[in-house]
Amino acid sequence: MKTIALVGCGRISKRHVQVVTQLPGLRLVAVCDLIEDLARETSQPLGIPYYTDALEMVTREKPDIVSILTESGTHPLVGSLLAPHVKVVVVEKPMALTLDDADQLVETCEAHGTRLFVVKQNRFNPAIQQLRRAVDQNRFGKMVLGTVRVRWSREQDYYDQAPWRGTWKLDGGVFTNQASHHIDLLQWLLGPVESVKSYISTRLVNIEAEDTGVAVLKFKSGALGVIEATTATRPKDLEGSISILGEKGSVVVGGFSVNRMVTWSFTDPTPEDEAAQKAITNPPNVYGFGHQPFYEDMLDCLASGRRSMLDGLEGRKSLEIINALYESAATGEEVHLRYVPQSVRLGR
Numbered sequence: 001m002k003t004i005a006l007v008g009c010g011r012i013s014k015r016h017v018q019v020v021t022q023l024p025g026l027r028l029v030a031v032c033d034l035i036e037d038l039a040r041e042t043s044q045p046l047g048i049p050y051y052t053d054a055l056e057m058v059t060r061e062k063p064d065i066v067s068i069l070t071e072s073g074t075h076p077l078v079g080s081l082l083a084p085h086v087k088v089v090v091v092e093k094p095m096a097l098t099l100d101d102a103d104q105l106v107e108t109c110e111a112h113g114t115r116l117f118v119v120k121q122n123r124f125n126p127a128i129q130q131l132r133r134a135v136d137q138n139r140f141g142k143m144v145l146g147t148v149r150v151r152w153s154r155e156q157d158y159y160d161q162a163p164w165r166g167t168w169k170l171d172g173g174v175f176t177n178q179a180s181h182h183i184d185l186l187q188w189l190l191g192p193v194e195s196v197k198s199y200i201s202t203r204l205v206n207i208e209a210e211d212t213g214v215a216v217l218k219f220k221s222g223a224l225g226v227i228e229a230t231t232a233t234r235p236k237d238l239e240g241s242i243s244i245l246g247e248k249g250s251v252v253v254g255g256f257s258v259n260r261m262v263t264w265s266f267t268d269p270t271p272e273d274e275a276a277q278k279a280i281t282n283p284p285n286v287y288g289f290g291h292q293p294f295y296e297d298m299l300d301c302l303a304s305g306r307r308s309m310l311d312g313l314e315g316r317k318s319l320e321i322i323n324a325l326y327e328s329a330a331t332g333e334e335v336h337l338r339y340v341p342q343s344v345r346l347g348r
Contacts, residue, residue: 002065002299003027003029003061003062003063004027004064004066005029005031005061006020006028006042006069007054007057007067007068007069008033008068008071009031009032012069015291016067016069017046020067020295023295023296023299025299026065028046028048029063030050031043031048031050032050032051032053032054036050036052039051054078054081055081055085058085065090066086066090067090068082071162071170072177073097075105076101079105079109080105083108083114087115089105089117091116091119092119093118094176094322095118095315095319096319097170097172097346098346099341101347102315106312106313116311117298117311118310118311118314119294120184120294121294122181122257122258123310124289124290124297125253125258126279127260128185128258130261130264131189131251134266134276135189139249139266140248141247142246142247143219143245143246144223144246146217146224146244146245147226147227147228147243148183148186148241149229149241149242150174150178150182150228151239152233152237153231153233153234154178156205159206165207166208167209168209168346169347169348172326172346173209173231174211174229175210175213175325178229179227180318184317184318186225192219192337193225193337194219194337195218195334195335196216196324196328196334196337197215197216197334198213198216198325200212200325200326204234205232211230211231212229217321227325237256238256239254239256241255241258241262243263255282261278264276321337326343326344327344331343
């Protein structure tokens with residue numbers, strides 16, 4: 001049994017509380033938030049202590065694991081602060097906003113022997129797991145094109161819930177927040193990105209960052225990619241999808257949270273194709289059901305000692321792409337990865 005504490009009692013914390021209180025391998029011992037009312041409201045139904053100081057919480061309660069669910073831009077700061085005091089740091093996406101902050105978090109955890117896990121729960125969706133197996137089995141042959149679409153609705157009241165939402169310093173826009181999962185899936189399935197060219201725009205809400213963005217990617221394999229992301233869909237969410245096309249097959253995973261197998265077609269059928277075509281889940285919201293298998297996988301990694309597919313170095317990959325997207329949008333140029341950001345406002 002591992003003990004766990006949560007830092008941040010905002011919107012996403014409800015999903016984490018729901019999951020960690022149901023898993024037999026975890027015991028939630030405390031929660032923390034700078035806003036005392038939020039911390040109290042979260043803790044009281046659970047009968048556990050609450051704190052407004054995260055360092056005090058981990059010092060007193062001594063949890064094995066701490067999950068950081070604070071504002072995006074504060075993830076690396078809080079993670080680095082707590083890493084010396086716990087065995088495991090879990091960070092909601094994105095792990096940081098700048099590459100320097102991400103690297104600092106990774107280095108701090110490594111220096112103290114602390115395991116770092118980054119939440120990318122959509123990797124665990126049944127349809128995505130089927131798609132990943134097809135990639136690993138080389139069923140696509142030569143990759144041709146990968147496309148992600150995030151057509152979600154976030155109106156002004158969403159951004160007005162907290163002053164950090166939609167700011168460059170602490171949040172970013174649709175690329176960083178909503179589409180970060182899908183960008184992660186694209187690089188996880190098609191491999192390293194060579195370069196990007198992107199455009200961003202703020203169309204329907206009053207925020208610093210973008211509510212709409214498009215991009216074209218070149219992968220090192222020679223395949224191409226397209227990202228289409230917006231929170232300006234009206235009046236409600238339409239889809240969060242990914243398409244992978246190759247010389248020997250095509251797969252489309254749709255739904256509003258990459259949860260529904262729409263197309264599964266290969267030139268060389270296998271016995272597992274029928275089951276793959278039925279890979280559908282119907283989550284109640286865009287968070288999906290992936291947080292539970294994420295935590296289960298984390299516990300298995302801790303028990304077995306194996307490396308996680310969602311450690312800090314893995315979490316950094318999509319962050320580098322996101323920073324490149326903003327660099328391209330700011331300069332109007334194609335940006336090759338392994339670059340030094342010059343014009344990125346994200347995290348600054």
